[in-house]
Amino acid sequence: MGLLGVVAIVAGCSGGGATEEAAVPTAVPVSMTPTEPELPTADTTRDDDLDHVMALTVNWVAPDEMGDTEPATDEPATDEPATDEPATDEPATDEPSIEVPADGVGELAPEDVGSAASGVAHAGTSARFVATSPLRTAIVGARREPTVEFEIERADGTVETVTVPRSSLVTRLVVTPEEAALLAQFADQPVAVVVEDVTGVAGPAGRRYVMVPGRLIEIGVRTAGAGDTGDAPAEGGEPTDGAAPATTEPPATTEPPATTEPPAPPTTPEPEDTRTDEEILVDILALPDVQTAEIAAPGVIAVATAGPRDELLFVDGVVGIESDELLQIGSEPDQRLQWMISNSGSPDQAGGWPGLVGADTNVTPAWQVSRGQGTVVAVIDSGVDMDHPDLVDRLWTNTREVCGNGVDDDGNGFVDDCRGWDFGDNDNDPNPTPGLDSFTQHGTHVAGIVGAPANGIGVVGMAPDTRLMALKVGRNRTIPTSSLAGAIVYAADNGADVINLSVATPPNTLRSQVTVMESAIAYAGQRGVLVVAGAGNNGLDVSNGPVYPAGFSQFYDHVMSIGATTNSDTRASFSNYGSNITLYAPGWWIWSTYVDGYNFMSGTSMATPVVAGAAAVLLASGQVTTPAAARARLVERADATVTGPRVDVAKAVGLDLPPSVDVSVRGADTLVADVPGRVSLDVAAANLAAPATQVRISLATEVDGQVWAVSGFPMTVTAPDGSTQQLTTDGQGSLPPIAVSDPAALATGWTATADLVLPAGDYAIVTELLTAAGAPIEGARVAYLAVSGAPSGDGGGGGAPTTTT
Ligand SMILES: [Ca+2]
Ligand SMILES: [Ca+2]
Ligand SMILES: [Ca+2]
Ligand SMILES: [Ca+2]
Incomplete structure (x- = not known):
């Protein structure tokens, strides 16, 4: 009777103080470090004709080859259309995506940025914007002002060509139903968004357009025919026909003015301008559902409300509402193209190839835990566009160096290394060398x-709050090993937590050919730096013919070798594979920053920074502190795919895991000999969420080969709060269930201790998770325990256990 689960589990009880645990996959064993690494010196001189120079190539696939990089057909069975020569005609490859920077054009006004940041600080999905006057449209952030040539289709059917500064076109994520309907007509475009021409270079200021590559389509319903409320322009199938005549009111009142109204709509002759922001704020704060509100910028109040947003419209002086989600993480304009962040399955995300919904890095939930803040990731590559608007705010700077004084202030061997170093040209400017096409672009993309x-423009990286240390290596398409080694040592000496190496030697490189590189890699390990390296793009099994530095993952547990997967979770055909691949990650049709814009690239070069960013998120969470532990965690909590383990960041930081409870005997190894009978149990529940709200602890004993519940036995339970x-x-050997419903426990897990004094014998201590109604929801976990001798006299309390069937 009773204790059924326990009987089943305890049957194999052998006593001995062991705790049963799930097998923990161990990391690849560390080999001994190489004999006495001779470290490259950190000085900046090097001869270019070193005999150990080896050509490394970046692990990148040229855009015009990307069409051929269909999911691997040889290895994992895939149902992808493998044979038909696919994508050479795909729009994305041929599209001049540098010149047409998709919707990465959405520069934001400073007011927007400040407000949004403030709104995000209010957090919560209910955070909202309230614009008390039309948002100002001053443009900043565009340090350069690239122009884009567009063909404009006017509402009246005329077509003309205009040249527009990028920053004038602000992406609008909140669109009216009419705009959404128009947008839907361009669903086949790789990019289609609603933009607002804030400075009026393409027409009247505030005019909105649907933007697709190379074209702006004027939004018909907003044409200048001011007064006519009812006649939706007869633009190709405008879906407004039904709605407009049905209302007797001007349209502006039937719809919440979903976005900042252009200044001009003559239906509202600015009556409320006399109220100050402060007065409006007082009224907003008086609303019952409003949690917080503050003036974020002149004319903008950031509000977090639990109520319907429209109620804010009734506050005197409020002229519009805009969702604060605009700048919340995970809402970057280009994120729809980033299947590594969120795989929608849409072919738009990968040059026409449909994907597997959800086959992504699962990083968005992880950002609740960490965004990589406080970490530094060194991008040792072909240089980084230091002025890119979507990177400039996250570039690492050397705060110990005074810039431009010609002095090595911090004594690290590099003069004026304020923004990293160029180990290819031996200067302090790690911008890429122009004119080398893909090689020029590579480091910026990585x-x-x-x-x-997550700044409201362009793309979002895996670790949007990390710092990027730009270290350029190589001066043309190849990278001398000495250059790479110098950069690795610099990164390790100057605070990098993770080093990204999207570079590789040819297959079958001998370890003896890369001893300088190995020394630098070993040194990084000694400094506690995780090294993430691309497995290479030869499409080969490199188990026995490694490329380096990825191949060092076999010898060092602070090195990871990364293969590339497609948006269907298959191995990208170009990706090397084999037993020494540590982890796979998205590396196919990855949309990211490009010099002067954005573009797709494919390669293990792209998969590598996915993992480097994931590692930064994990390290910033504080859950692991060493590179070996980070590697082990990322592998252990990867998603199993047909290709191999593919990174899953939410799991890595402890989210998306099933609730669990475990029990262990403190000091179990010494218990039998040293402290007979006096036992402390550690009980830990993790990943708790409704309905996991109770923990039950039970005690059983084995007598003559039979398992008995121990009833009437006292334990002292200490909760997390002390x-x-x-x-x-009770009669089943169980303590009354203990509630674990407090919010802190749900967020961070729940731990408790139970103290008891046991007579000699063999025991099983069982923990289970229960719902609030008492139903078990998780397999029981058991600690076995053998007690020899009598309890030491103090406390006693227990007495001989009563046994019962
Ligand atoms: Ca220096
Ligand atoms: Ca200096
Ligand atoms: Ca330079
Ligand atoms: Ca961005």
Whole structure:
């Protein structure tokens, strides 16, 4: 009777103080470090004709080859259309995506940024914007002002060509139903968004357009025919026909003015301008559902409300509402193209190839835990566009160096290394060398994947709050090993937590050919730096013919070798594979920063920074502190795919895991000999969420090969807050269930201790998670325990256990 689960589990009880645990996958064993690493010196001189120079190539696939990089057909069975020569004609490859920077054009006004940041600080999905006057449209952030040539289709059917500064076109995420309907007509475009021409270079200021590559389509319903409320222009199938005539009011009142109204709509002749922001704020704060509100910028109040947003419209002086989600993380304008962040399955995300919904890095939930803040990821590559608007705010700077004084202020061997170093040209400017096409672009693309910020423009990286240390290596398409080694040592000496190496030697490189590189890698390990390296793009099994530095993952547990997956979770055909791949990650049709814009690239070069960013998120969470632990965690909590383990960041930081409870005997190894009978149990529940709200602890003993519940036995349970209670097992050997419903426990897990004194014998201590109604929801976990001798006299309390069937 009773204790059924326990009987089943305890049957194999052998005593001995062991705790049964799930097998923990161990990391690849560390080999001994190489003999006495000879460290490259950190000085900046090097001869270019070193005999150990080896050509490294970046692990990148040229855009015109990307069409051929369909999911691997040889290895994992895939149902992808593998044979038909696919994507050479795909729009994305041919699209001049540098010149047409998709919707990365959405520069934001400073007021927007400040307000949004403030709104985000209010947090919560209910945070909202309230614009008390039309948002100002001053443009900043565009340090350069690239122009884009567009063909404009006017509402009246005329077509003309205009040249528009990028920053004038602000992406609008909140659109009217009419705009959404128009947008839907361009669903087949790789990019289609609503933009607002804030400075009026393409027409009247505030005019909105649907933007697709190369074209702006004027939004018909907003044409200048001011007064006519009813006649939706007869633009191709405008879906407004039904709605407009049905209302007797001007349209502006039937719809919440979903976005900042252009200044001009003559239906509202600015009556409320006399109220100040402060007066409006007082009224907003008086609303019952409003949690917080503050003036974020002149004319903008950031509000977090639990109520319907429209109620804010009734506050005198409020002229419009805009969702604060605009700048919340995970809402970057280009994120729809970033299947590594969120795989919608849409072919738009990968040059026409449909994907597997959800086959992504699962990083968005992880950002609740960490965004990589406080970490530094070194991007050792072909240089980073230091002025890119979507990178500039996250670039690492050397705060110990005074810039431009010609002095090595921090004594690290590099003069004026304020923004990293160029180990290719031996200067302090790590911008890429122009004119080398893909090689020029490579490092900038990699940097964006690691850590493009969530700043409301363009893309978001895996670790949007990390710092990117730009270290350029190589001066043309190849990278001398000495250059790479110098950069690795610099990164390790100057505060990098993670080093991204999207570079590789050819297959079958001998370890003896890369001893300088190995020394630098080993040194980084000694400094506690995780090294993430691309497995290479040869499409080969490199188990026995490694490329380096990825191949060092076999010898060092602070090195990871990264292969590339597609948006269907298959191995990208170009990706090397084999037993020495540590982890796979998205590396195919990855949309990221490009010099002067954004573009797709494919390669293990792209998969590598995905993992480097994931590692930064994990390290910033504080859950692991060493590179070996970070590597082990990322592998252990990866998603199993047909290709191999693919990174899953939410799991890595402890989210998306099933609730669990575990029990262990403190000091179990010494218990039998040293402290007979006096036992402390550690009980830990994790990943708790409704309905996991109770923990039950039970005690059983084995007598003559039979398992018995121990009833009427006292334990002292100490809760996480330090409070203690004396509990007694019931007829089933169980303590009364203990509630674990407090919010802190739900967020961070719940731990408790149970103290008891046991007579000699063999025991099983069982923990289970229960719903609030008492139903078990998780497999029981058991600690076995053998007690020899009598309890030491103090406290006693227990007495001989009563046994019962
Ligand atoms: Ca210096
Ligand atoms: Ca200096
Ligand atoms: Ca330079
Ligand atoms: Ca961004």
